Amino acid sequence: MGALARYTARRLLGAIPTMLVIITLSFFLLRAAPGGPFDMQRALPPQVKLNLERMYHLNLPLWQQYLDYLGNILRGNFGPSFVYRGTTVNQLIGQGFPVDIAIGLPALLGALLLGIPLGIISALKQNSWLDYFPMALAMVGISIPTFVVAPVLILVLAVMLHWLPAGGWSAGDPLYMILPAVSLGLPLIAYAARVMRGSMIEVLNSPYIRTARAKGLPERTVILRHALRPAMLPMVSFLGPAVVNTITGSIVVEEIFGLPGIGRFFVDGAMNRDYTLVMGVTVLYGLLIVLFNLIADVLYGILDPRVRFQ
Amino acid sequence: MALLEVRNLSVRFATVDGGTVCAVNDISLSVDRGKVLGIVGESGSGKSQTWLGVMGLLARNGRAAGSACFDGRELLGLSHAALNHLRGARMGMIFQDPMTALNPFLSVGRQMTEVLQRHRGMGRREAEREAIAALEMVHITDAPKRLGMHPHEFSGGMRQRVMIAMTMLTRPDVLICDEPTTFLDVTVQRQILALLDELRQRFNTAIVFITHDLGVIAEIADRVIVMYGGRVMEQADVHTLFANYRHPYTEGLLRSVPRPDVTSHGALATIAGNPPDLAHLPAGCPFAPRCVYREPRCDTQMPDLLDVGPDHWRACHHVGALGKLQAVA
Numbered sequence: 001m002g003a004l005a006r007y008t009a010r011r012l013l014g015a016i017p018t019m020l021v022i023i024t025l026s027f028f029l030l031r032a033a034p035g036g037p038f039d040m041q042r043a044l045p046p047q048v049k050l051n052l053e054r055m056y057h058l059n060l061p062l063w064q065q066y067l068d069y070l071g072n073i074l075r076g077n078f079g080p081s082f083v084y085r086g087t088t089v090n091q092l093i094g095q096g097f098p099v100d101i102a103i104g105l106p107a108l109l110g111a112l113l114l115g116i117p118l119g120i121i122s123a124l125k126q127n128s129w130l131d132y133f134p135m136a137l138a139m140v141g142i143s144i145p146t147f148v149v150a151p152v153l154i155l156v157l158a159v160m161l162h163w164l165p166a167g168g169w170s171a172g173d174p175l176y177m178i179l180p181a182v183s184l185g186l187p188l189i190a191y192a193a194r195v196m197r198g199s200m201i202e203v204l205n206s207p208y209i210r211t212a213r214a215k216g217l218p219e220r221t222v223i224l225r226h227a228l229r230p231a232m233l234p235m236v237s238f239l240g241p242a243v244v245n246t247i248t249g250s251i252v253v254e255e256i257f258g259l260p261g262i263g264r265f266f267v268d269g270a271m272n273r274d275y276t277l278v279m280g281v282t283v284l285y286g287l288l289i290v291l292f293n294l295i296a297d298v299l300y301g302i303l304d305p306r307v308r309f310q
Numbered sequence: 311m312a313l314l315e316v317r318n319l320s321v322r323f324a325t326v327d328g329g330t331v332c333a334v335n336d337i338s339l340s341v342d343r344g345k346v347l348g349i350v351g352e353s354g355s356g357k358s359q360t361w362l363g364v365m366g367l368l369a370r371n372g373r374a375a376g377s378a379c380f381d382g383r384e385l386l387g388l389s390h391a392a393l394n395h396l397r398g399a400r401m402g403m404i405f406q407d408p409m410t411a412l413n414p415f416l417s418v419g420r421q422m423t424e425v426l427q428r429h430r431g432m433g434r435r436e437a438e439r440e441a442i443a444a445l446e447m448v449h450i451t452d453a454p455k456r457l458g459m460h461p462h463e464f465s466g467g468m469r470q471r472v473m474i475a476m477t478m479l480t481r482p483d484v485l486i487c488d489e490p491t492t493f494l495d496v497t498v499q500r501q502i503l504a505l506l507d508e509l510r511q512r513f514n515t516a517i518v519f520i521t522h523d524l525g526v527i528a529e530i531a532d533r534v535i536v537m538y539g540g541r542v543m544e545q546a547d548v549h550t551l552f553a554n555y556r557h558p559y560t561e562g563l564l565r566s567v568p569r570p571d572v573t574s575h576g577a578l579a580t581i582a583g584n585p586p587d588l589a590h591l592p593a594g595c596p597f598a599p600r601c602v603y604r605e606p607r608c609d610t611q612m613p614d615l616l617d618v619g620p621d622h623w624r625a626c627h628h629v630g631a632l633g634k635l636q637a638v639a
Contacts, residue, residue, distance in 0.1 A: 126370065205369075206410065207405055207407065207410040207411045208410060208411055208412060208413040208414070210367055210405070210411075211403075211405065211411045211412065211413070211473075212413065213366075213367055213397070214365060214367055214397055214398060214402070214403040215397065215398035215424070215425050215428070215476075215477075216393075216394040216395065216396065216397035216398030216399055216425075216428060216429060217394070217398070217424065217428055218391075218394060218428075219390065221424070221428075225416070225424070226413050226415075226416070229415045230413075230414075230415050303415075304414075304415065305414070305415060305417075305460045305462070306414055306460070306462045
């Protein structure tokens, strides 16, 4: 376990330059974009604008703003939002992020709990209806975009049957989570099932599975003991980025269901040149990607004895 | 009575485009206790598929027909459950590439003990003791420590030793070796051959040795079957086959072995042409298109496997003497 801890520590240290590049690039790119946070349709009086810029230190030289921002980030302070007046970016993320997790996690769990077994069954019953039916369904799940599936779900389950609310959010109330989580999870289940089926079929054709069968092991043991672990490896590679995509990529779902998630801040912030808000969300997403790639690599190493943590 | 009697075995594969690949065509043979049966042929001769068919290990699209009788029990058509009591217990099989044939995700100990837990109903402790003994039997030192290691921590020759130890745990009556030395260095190859011979003598195990290497056959086999296009071309004891072969294909194989004692300035003799397309086998002898003794009827009529001497069989229409190829070497 010492090797694993050292490996994790080194990977985390290695993430620092990555994060620095993300921060620097997005900081200067944002500033290079035309317009600013206080450009309204009607121009502000020059004195007002000057005061505003002074208040947010936008009057300082750019390099100094950059260094100040880095210093603040190190202290975990993302600064005040320029558009949502009187609110800090930390507060906005603190409000929005739990919403994304509340719908993202169930969607992911569903993908694992349904997608993996479906994929395995398809692989075992290759070229039978137990294979064709789920895989056709998966193809549909992948092909139909969320902005089509979600309104249909709303129409049927909320508008026609009145089983679930059509949108909105009430913190902690699972009824409001179901439809968004399902919309987010359907394509994930489909992807997971397809990935799992593909890797399982490949593993089942490998020589060591033939050896296991030659040893007279019952098929159940062959699958569970010999095939499952290797077949999970592509799932791990798939899930690392999928976790991040699910949490960050829920903008469409948030929009359709009117959820107070983080994606909305991201879009609004970008439209309004809310520098600190966009930076805050970008840094958060960057951290998530680095973190889940690390988790995927560590899981990979735990599953595959040939991987050494050095 | 022979330990394993194969009668009129055919192995067919359905292809995606609706065609059929005839990998093994109507072959019969028998395996005797304590003897080594060598199976030679080039790639695609059906030498491996014959035995995968017997063991019930064909790919999903493969079907075996005919009869394979093991110690009085018909194997073909046996249920998986019934077959699983024989496979790994009384019939063992080892494969070409010991890296991929062992599960890289499980420790060597786990892969060995599960055989005993399954077939002997042993507990983990007892199975581990047996596994250690088996590793020592195949001359692996430091066996207790090796149990916890994974296949990638062994060298190629060691992996094949592990494979052999694992398969011999249950003292099978027959050990099918599918090119077990092909991936190994020549020196390691000799050690593995010596080990197999040692085990055969000790446990009276019948060995089926599949290879394309005639040198290995000469060294280990008692009887030899030469296969081509999924058929038996010639069958004889090893001395007769090398000294008094009667089939043009056997001649071709023997002539294309490089010989240090023959100083030839020309190129090594080869058999012209390619192995047959098993999806479109000719009506006659599969070797006819490449055969230098070819006669008109070879194209239309498959020769029967007939005896040409005591326990010496061949499938060929040619009546005259062979030797056309000798001039080349």
